[in-house]
Amino acid sequence: MAKVLVLHGPNLNRLGTREPDVYGRITLEELDDRLKRLGREWGLEVTCFQSNVEGELIDRIHAAEDEFDYIILNPGAYTHYSYAIRDAIASVRVPVMEVHLSNVHAREPFRRVSVTAPVCRGQIGGFGILSYEMALYAVQRWVKQSSEPGGEVDAKSH
Numbered sequence: 213m214a215k216v217l218v219l220h221g222p223n224l225n226r227l228g229t230r231e232p233d234v235y236g237r238i239t240l241e242e243l244d245d246r247l248k249r250l251g252r253e254w255g256l257e258v259t260c261f262q263s264n265v266e267g268e269l270i271d272r273i274h275a276a277e278d279e280f281d282y283i284i285l286n287p288g289a290y291t292h293y294s295y296a297i298r299d300a301i302a303s304v305r306v307p308v309m310e311v312h313l314s315n316v317h318a319r320e321p322f323r324r325v326s327v328t329a330p331v332c333r334g335q336i337g338g339f340g341i342l343s344y345e346m347a348l349y350a351v352q353r354w355v356k357q358s359s360e361p362g363g364e365v366d367a368k369s370h
């Protein structure tokens with residue numbers, strides 16, 4: 213069974229109460245439960261971790277190399293300036309999908325820049341918790357198709 217690490221960055225522990233008009237009313241615990249349940253339905257083992265500390269996120273990305281097949285990462289505000297997280301993503305072979313709840317391109321100018329997205333497999337944003345679900349769905353498709361004749365279908369094979 214493919215293993216997926218869902219990593220949430222700073223302030224995402226405040227989901228549900230934090231700016232609900234922007235981020236919605238679902239709590240992080242509810243989101244994690246939902247992703248784990250979907251993962252079970254799709255044959256994926258989902259593990260979730262949240263931290264407000266840059267170094268802890270970096271340590272998890274490094275450790276994921278030996279433990280996980282895919283990472284779904286919402287770096288929170290680190291998206292916009294953490295070269296350290298960018299370098300951590302670039303240092304591992306495990307594919308990383310960047311997700312955002314909000315449409316960062318429709319908000320303040322500083323949010324339009326992602327220093328992490330260029331080293332990720334792709335970025336999904338603006339769909340609330342569906343952004344995470346779509347990333348998980350993409351993982352499910354990759355896993356399924358890599359086991360079928362014709363091999364893995366992902367962005368690199370088009």
Ligand code: DQA
Nearest residue numbers: 223286288289312313314323
């Ligand atoms: C966010 C967008 C970031 O700009 C912000 O700092 C967050 C959440 C999102 O999921 O929309 O913390 O990553």
